[in-house]
Amino acid sequence: xxxxxxxxADLPPSSEANKPKWLVELELLALGIAANHQRVIxxxxxxxxxxVTTISxxxxxxxxxxxxxxxxxxxxxxxxxxxxxxxxxxxxxxxYGSLRPPxxxxxxxxTVGIVPDVGQLIEVLESSALKFDRLxxxxxxxxxxxxxxxxxxxAAASADAFFLICTRHHEKRRVLxxxxxxxxxxxVPISGLIMNDVHHSYIGNEVVRWANRxxxxxxxxxxxxxRFGKSVKELEEGTD
Numbered sequence: 001x002x003x004x005x006x007x008x009a010d011l012p013p014s015s016e017a018n019k020p021k022w023l024v025e026l027e028l029l030a031l032g033i034a035a036n037h038q039r040v041i042x043x044x045x046x047x048x049x050x051x052v053t054t055i056s057x058x059x060x061x062x063x064x065x066x067x068x069x070x071x072x073x074x075x076x077x078x079x080x081x082x083x084x085x086x087x088x089x090x091x092x093x094x095x096y097g098s099l100r101p102p103x104x105x106x107x108x109x110x111t112v113g114i115v116p117d118v119g120q121l122i123e124v125l126e127s128s129a130l131k132f133d134r135l136x137x138x139x140x141x142x143x144x145x146x147x148x149x150x151x152x153x154x155a156a157a158s159a160d161a162f163f164l165i166c167t168r169h170h171e172k173r174r175v176l177x178x179x180x181x182x183x184x185x186x187x188v189p190i191s192g193l194i195m196n197d198v199h200h201s202y203i204g205n206e207v208v209r210w211a212n213r214x215x216x217x218x219x220x221x222x223x224x225x226x227r228f229g230k231s232v233k234e235l236e237e238g239t240d
Contacts, residue, residue, distance in 0.1 A: 022058075023058070023062070026055075026058055026059055026062050029059070030059065030066070036161070037160075038160035038161040038191075039134060039135065040122065040134075040137070040158065040159040040161075041137065041160065041161050042152075042161070042162045043056050043059070043137065043139060043163050043194075044139040044140065044141060044142055044156060044162070044164060045141045045165045045166065045167075045179075046141065046175045046176050047141050047175050047179075048141045049167075050141065050165045050167045050196060051196045052138060052141070052165050053074075053138050055165055055194065055196065056136050056137075057106075057138075059136060060136045063103075063104075063133070063134045063136075064103035067103065068103065068133035068134050069103045070133065070135075070136060071105050071134070071136070072105070072106040072138055073107050073121075073135060073136065073137050074106060074108040075137060075138060075139050075140065075149070075152070075155055076140050076149065077110025077111075077149070087117075087120060087121065088127075090112050091112070091125070118154065118155050118158040119158055122135070122158060137155050137156070137159055139155055142164075142178075143178065143179065153186040156183070157186065157188050161191040161192075162188060162190055163190070163192045164180075164192075164194070165194045166195055166196065
């Protein structure tokens with residue numbers, strides 16, 4: 001498994017040239033995802049409170065600012081099983097918001113009440129009216145799934161890449177081992193391990209504030225993903 005080190009800054013960057021290290025690491029991760037032509041990205045954790053939602057939103061914003069329309073699918077709430085409307089009708093009538101920041105939206109399945117057939121959901125999202133360049137699955141932890149929540153491995157099985165987010169110095173080895181073992185038994189390969197360093201990230205304070213106040217409202221930056229002369233969009237299109 002590949003380890004992607006994230007070190008969150010405790011203050012918002014003052015300019016594009018002053019990016020926090022964790023944002024640069026997410027950009028490198030996004031470039032790797034683009035190079036492997038992976039469209040559906042799933043993120044979970046061995047245990048709760050590992051920052052999955054925060055990192056899911058940050059990664060989705062990295063894609064969006066590179067010009068890729070991105071949909072965050074929030075699987076963390078309790079799901080409603082209803083056949084009153086078809087899946088297509090419910091998605092078609094769902095308010096995706098104003099795509100802020102530009103090119104990025106969130107679909108909360110607990111709000112729209114979608115039957116959790118992941119394959120069918122992805123097929124519907126492939127339709128022309130709901131086409132997104134990237135889908136980011138914000139999944140519950142592999143342990144401690146509450147009644148009514150989606151089984152995270154069931155959703156991850158339909159993704160092109162599956163990353164586990166672990167809290168450095170706080171994740172018990174046994175919990176991590178059990179999470180990896182459960183993914184192995186479910187035949188769900190783990191693409192990488194993202195280490196979230198709480199001693200530098202302050203998940204409950206500065207990072208959440210930074211993500212909510214800065215990332216969500218920042219205007220799109222042209223070629224913000226450029227590393228080694230290539231952006232995610234350029235990498236996908238095969239341009240030099």
